[in-house]
Amino acid sequence: MTESSEEPNAVDRRADPADTDDAADAAESASDTPPSASRTATDAPDSESESDDLEALRREVEETYDFDDFGPADMAEMSLEEWEAAFDPGTWIVGEELLDRVEHELTARVAIREIFAVVERVSDGQDYVVAYSDEGYAVVYADGSVEGEGTVLRDVKPTVALCSMESYDLMEFPADASLPEPEDIVEGSGEFGNLMLQVVAGAQIVVGLGLLIAWIALPSLSTVVAPIAALGFLVIGFFLFLVVANARLSDRFRTEEFRNRLRALDAVDAPRPDVSDRESTAGGTADEEADT
Amino acid sequence: MSSSGSTYGDIHRYEPARESTAAAIAIVLLTIIEVVFVFLFTFGLISGWGLSDTGNMYLGAVLAVIFIDLAFILALYRKEFLPDVVIVKKRRRKWEDLYIREDEVDGTPFADGAWDHVKRAIYPYYKR
Structure with missing residues (x-):
């Protein structure tokens, strides 16, 4: 990823050992949201030996765990270092690009009426995407974390996970993608x-x-x-x-x-x-x- | 989450019926056929067509056409002439929600060994 300059926090966190709990939490919830806290050595390949160590650890992890049959128990067994070696967070899309993708995808999903919400991009100091309806809201931050409540949150979460994957192609949406006006809903169709x-x-x-x-x-x-x-x-x-x-x-x-x-x-x-x-x-x- | 209790019955999506021209033409034709055959069947029954072999078969065929035609009318009506509505409902607990451990995702074995399966199939209360 190239947006690392967007969030200086990420680099700080990597150096900060007190934050490992945070990273572990993120790793545990990886099935819902991409691990947000850290970027690994791919950003800064300072020394050859470090990357060699990483390679060795990665190979070791590949041998130890069977990723074709990988469950929560294996996940709990893994140490943080092993986790980070195996799952390079650089492969997740985060930052500005994630927000763009999430906004696009949410708009498309609202257009096909899969999600009932109003989608907005807000930037007051911090950039984030908000989706809200009368029954809840969801806020998507640049690091990929989602917070909110209600059915909107439930609908938005998988979208964020999809959008953070490089291999996922966004849906197209028509020019008029918002929810209909109340007056446009006429009864008696059919x-x-x-x-x-x-x-x-x-x-x-x-x-x-x-x-x-x-x-x-x-x-x-x-x-x-x-x-x-x-x-x-x-x-x-x-x-x-x-x-x-x-x-x-x-x-x-x-x-x-x-x-x-x-x-x-x-x-x-x-x-x-x-x-x-x-x-x-x-x-x-x-x-x-x-x-x- | 969605279990707050206040979202049940919320309309998540309401798209008006499609009502395409082809569907409208088709349902009109099917309706005409339905009405004609219903009257034909009644007329035949009252005139005693069913008393001869061929007439009986003919009457049966007419009745079959009535039902098949009605099925197509209802299918078309459902697909093209009803609005597309999605409503929030409570997700009731399913069997697969119970007792899920990682090693039990495919269910827990009912018995051990083929012979034990046979015995339990024959006598369900055999050694709980």
């Missing part, structure tokens, strides 16, 4: 399908009733098939009408619910919603949280 289903249901009901009446009225029609078929048609017709009624009713509630959620998102206009901010704006949800 009404034509409902109409067709009603036609089918109506025909089934008419035929069912007709068959039942014919079976009672016509003496020539004495077969037991007639009432059974009539009952079958009536059941199918009733079921189809039920399907249409359910579709319309749930559609009405869902559009209203989704509009409310988008409005709640509009109301959160502070660039970085902290806890007090969220509680004052998203009033309904705050009440619910108080109940639980």
Whole structure:
């Protein structure tokens, strides 16, 4: 990586032995977030012997652990030096480039509606990417650490992990990638399908009733098939009408619910919603949280 | 995390139905076929077509067409005429969440040895 000048902290931390706990924590959570605390010797190959030592250690690690079948127990067994030798943190993307990638990827995921959030790039002193909705937020820092709460955090975490990998190609997104306006959500889409289903249901009901009446009225029609078929048609017709009624009713509630959620998102206009901010704006949800 | 209890039922995604022209044409045709065959079946049943061998087969085929056609109508309706909605739901505990150790990811053995398996299959209460 070339952005090491962006974060002088990283070099400091490498020299600071008190920070090893920090690094170990980062290593343990490596499956979620890239180990952020340190850059290894790849940045500064000062002496030949040091890199030779590293090579030897790396080979030793390769022999000791079976990385095809690597689990948490092996991970716990590893010492920090072994870990750093085996997993070169230089292979993770961090810094400015990570934030660019995360912002791009999150926008694309919002565009395909996989994540429900507003994505913003904030730079007041420190650069970071914020994604928030009415139900939570996530802040991605340049070193790859993520903090936040709620469903947004859960959705953002894997994105950050993906974006920190060189081999991951970012998704493309259309020009208008943001969430829709509340007014753009119209109910009654698919009404034509409902109409067709009603036609089918109506025909089934008419035929069912007709068959039942014919079976009672016509003496020539004495077969037991007639009432059974009539009952079958009536059941199918009733079921189809039920399907249409359910579709319309749930559609009405869902559009209203989704509009409310988008409005709640509009109301959160502070660039970085902290806890007090969220509680004052998203009033309904705050009440619910108080109940639980 | 998401277990705060207040996010259940939140609508995560609401995309209006696609309603493509091809789907609209297809569902209209299928609906016409459905209605025609439903009436044909009833007419045939009342006129006693089912009393002869061929007529019985014919009536059965008509009924089959009715059901298959209905299946296609419902599939098309589901795919093209319902909005795409994702709702936050509670993830209930699954069997695979229980007693997970690293060496138990593929489950714990039910018995040891093939013969023991046979014995336990025959008598489930054999030596807990």
